[in-house]
Amino acid sequence: MGLTNWSEIGVDVGTATSTANAATINKQCGLITTEALTTAAGATYTMTVTNAAVNASSIVLCTVGKGTCTAGMPAVAFVTAAAGSVVIILQNIHSANALNGTIKIGFMVMNATEVPSA
Numbered sequence: 066m067g068l069t070n071w072s073e074i075g076v077d078v079g080t081a082t083s084t085a086n087a088a089t090i091n092k093q094c095g096l097i098t099t100e101a102l103t104t105a106a107g108a109t110y111t112m113t114v115t116n117a118a119v120n121a122s123s124i125v126l127c128t129v130g131k132g133t134c135t136a137g138m139p140a141v142a143f144v145t146a147a148a149g150s151v152v153i154i155l156q157n158i159h160s161a162n163a164l165n166g167t168i169k170i171g172f173m174v175m176n177a178t179e180v181p182s183a
Contacts, residue, residue, distance in 0.1 A: 081114075089115040094173040098132050102164040104157045109142060110164075112153045116174065124175040125151045132167030139168050146174075 079092030083099045090097060097114065104110045119125060123146040129139045138159040145152045151172070157164050 077118075083112055086111060087113050087115070091115075091117045093118050095171070097170045097172070099168045099170065101166050102134065102168060104137065104139075104155070104164040106137065106157055106159045106161050106163060108157055110139075110155045110157075110168075112155070112170070114151050114153060114172070115149060116151060117149055118174045118176070119146050119149060119151050120176060121146060121148050122177065123151070125153075126173045126175070127153055128171040129155060130169045130171070132169045134164050134166035134168055136162040137164035138162075139164060 077093045079090045079095040081088040081090035081095065081097045083097055085100070088097050099112065102110055125144050125146050127141045127144050129141050131139070136159070137157045139155050140158045141153065142156040143154040153170060155168065
């Protein structure tokens with residue numbers, strides 16, 4: 066049986082720009098633009114995001130795309146949620162080229178809530 070009905074999910078969306086491997090964005094989902102990166106091939110970049118919507122049991126989904134970066138290949142390596150923050154580690158998985166500009170990180174925070182029994 067396939068889905069035949071879609072409905073919208075309301076979320077609180079925001080944007081932020083990181084400075085020195087850190088950003089603050091107190092929203093359920095959003096888009097973060099990193100500072101200009103020069104991460105070497107195979108190396109990692111770690112960003113700490115302060116976010117009051119995150120708790121230690123949150124699931125934080127992340128995507129990554131190139132902002133002004135035209136070289137390298139950024140990928141999400143690890144995402145670790147904690148009370149009030151999330152650490153996102155990106156890896157440049159290109160075999161030779163370093164990153165050479167900003168990266169866009171999209172995220173969504175999901176927190177479980179108990180459903181009352183019927």
